[in-house]
Amino acid sequence: xxxxxxxxxxxxxxxxxxxxxxxxxxxxxxxxxxxxxxxxxxxxxxxxxxxxxxxxxxxxxxxxxxxxxxxxxxxxxxxxxxxxxxxxxxxxxxxxxxxxxxxxxxxxxxxxxxxxxxxxxxxxxxxxxxxxxxxxxxxxxxxxxxxxxxxxxxxxxxxxxxxxxxxxxxxxxxxxxxxxxxxxxxxxxxxxxxxxxxxxxxxxxxxxxxxxxxxxxxxxxxxxxxxxxxxxxxxxxxxxxxxxxxxxxxxxxxxxxxxxxxxxxxxxxxxxxxxxxxxxxxxxxxxxxxxxxxxxxxxxxxxxxxxxxxxxxxxxxxxxxxxxxxxxxxxxxxxxxxxxxxxxxxxxxxxxxxxxxxxxxxxxxxxxxxxxxxxxxxxxxxxxx
Numbered sequence: 001x002x003x004x005x006x007x008x009x010x011x012x013x014x015x016x017x018x019x020x021x022x023x024x025x026x027x028x029x030x031x032x033x034x035x036x037x038x039x040x041x042x043x044x045x046x047x048x049x050x051x052x053x054x055x056x057x058x059x060x061x062x063x064x065x066x067x068x069x070x071x072x073x074x075x076x077x078x079x080x081x082x083x084x085x086x087x088x089x090x091x092x093x094x095x096x097x098x099x100x101x102x103x104x105x106x107x108x109x110x111x112x113x114x115x116x117x118x119x120x121x122x123x124x125x126x127x128x129x130x131x132x133x134x135x136x137x138x139x140x141x142x143x144x145x146x147x148x149x150x151x152x153x154x155x156x157x158x159x160x161x162x163x164x165x166x167x168x169x170x171x172x173x174x175x176x177x178x179x180x181x182x183x184x185x186x187x188x189x190x191x192x193x194x195x196x197x198x199x200x201x202x203x204x205x206x207x208x209x210x211x212x213x214x215x216x217x218x219x220x221x222x223x224x225x226x227x228x229x230x231x232x233x234x235x236x237x238x239x240x241x242x243x244x245x246x247x248x249x250x251x252x253x254x255x256x257x258x259x260x261x262x263x264x265x266x267x268x269x270x271x272x273x274x275x276x277x278x279x280x281x282x283x284x285x286x287x288x289x290x291x292x293x294x295x296x297x298x299x300x301x302x303x304x305x306x307x308x309x310x311x312x313x314x315x316x317x318x319x320x321x322x323x324x325x326x327x328x329x330x331x332x333x334x335x336x337x338x339x340x341x342x343x344x345x346x347x348x349x350x351x352x353x354x355x356x357x358x359x360x361x362x363x364x365x366x367x368x369x370x371x372x373x374x375x376x377x378x379x380x381x382x383x384x385x
Contacts, residue, residue, distance in 0.1 A: 002188045007207040008240030041243025047233045054230040062224045063093040067367040075379035079325035087111040094371035099276035101172040108164040114217035117156045121172040125149040130166030137236045138246045139204025146252045156235045175274040195256045202249030210234035257285035280358040286351045296346035299337030305360045312355040
C-alpha cells in the first residue's frame with residue numbers, strides 16, 4: 001500500500017483498556033506481517049479470537065504436478081475449467097512454483113457454509129466474470145468484472161456472488177504483494193508518474209460485527225493443507241480496527257497506460273509486484289507515435305522469467321486465434337513474440353482495445369495435471385508460417 005484506514009469503534013490509545021458499554025473488555029489483536037516489522041492492523045473483538053472447540057479434519061491441497069521441467073510454450077483454455085458449486089473446490093491450480101500458485105476458478109455458489117483463511121499466501125483474485133461482495137472481518141468490498149481483490153494472508157473471508165456465472169484468476173503469493181516501489185515516494189504516497197492513484201483503491205466498508213455463538217466452521221490453509229476448525233463464535237466479531245494491513249480492491253479499467261514514441265517494454269504495464277514475480281495489466285491504449293513505429297511487441301527472450309498472460313477481453317493484436325479465458329505460458333530460455341502477420345499488420349494502427357493480465361515469474365513454473373487437460377497441445381508451433 002500503504003494507506004492508513006480505519007473502521008468502527010476504537011479506543012483513544014493503543015494497548016489500553018477498551019470497555020464494552022455493558023461491562024467487560026473488548027479483546028485487542030495485532031494482525032501483523034513480517035514479525036513486527038511489516039504492515040499491521042489492530043483489531044478489537046467481542047470475544048477472544050483464540051478459542052477453538054474442535055479440529056475436525058484436514059485435506060492435503062498440494063497440486064499434482066504433471067510437468068516439472070519444460071521449454072514448451074503452452075495455451076490453456078481457461079473457460080474449459082468446469083464450474084463447481086463450492087468456492088474452494090472450484091479453485092484449480094494450473095501453474096505453480098515455490099513462490100506462487102496460479103489457479104482458475106468458476107464457482108457457482110457463494111461461500112456461506114464456512115469461512116476461509118489462507119495462512120500461507122497473499123491472494124490476488126482477478127474477477128473476470130461476476131459481481132458480488134468480498135466479506136471479511138475487516139469490512140466488505142463490492143466487486144465487479146475487472147477487479148483485482150488483494151486479500152493479505154491471514155484475513156478471514158467469504159465471497160458472496162450475485163449470480164452463478166463467475167470466473168476468477170487467482171494468484172496465491174508466498175511473498176507479500178504490494179505496489180511497485182518505483183511508483184511511491186519515501187513516505188509511501190503514489191507518485192505522479194504512477195499509472196493509478198490512491199483514489200482508485202476500493203477500501204473495505206460496512207464493517208460487519210456479529211455477536212453470535214454456536215458452531216462456526218473456519219477452513220485454514222497452512223503448509224498446503226486445509227485444516228477445518230470449529231469455532232464457538234462468529235469470526236466476524238470485530239467492533240473496530242485501524243492500520244495498514246487489510247484487503248483492498250482495484251479495477252483494471254482504472255489503470256492508466258504509459259505510452260511512448262516507440263514500443264514500450266512490459267514494465268510500463270506493471271500493476272503489482274513481489275520479490276518473486278510481477279503482475280501487469282494490459283489495457284486499451286494509444287499506440288506509439290514515431291512515424292515508422294511498429295506497435296506490435298518486438299521479439300524478446302525470457303531468459304530469467306516465465307511469462308503468463310491471461311486474456312480477458314478485446315482484440316489481442318499480437319496473437320492469432322486467442323479467445324477470452326485463454327492463458328498462455330512462454331517459458332524462460334527461448335524467445336517469443338508476435339504471431340505470424342501480427343508484426344506487419346500492426347503498422348499504421350493507432351491503438352488497441354485489448355484487456356489482459358500478465359504474471360512474470362523469476363523462477364520456472366510447473367504444470368499441474370489439471371493444466372494438461374486444458375492445453376491445446378499445438379501452441380508452441382503457432383509461430384510457424
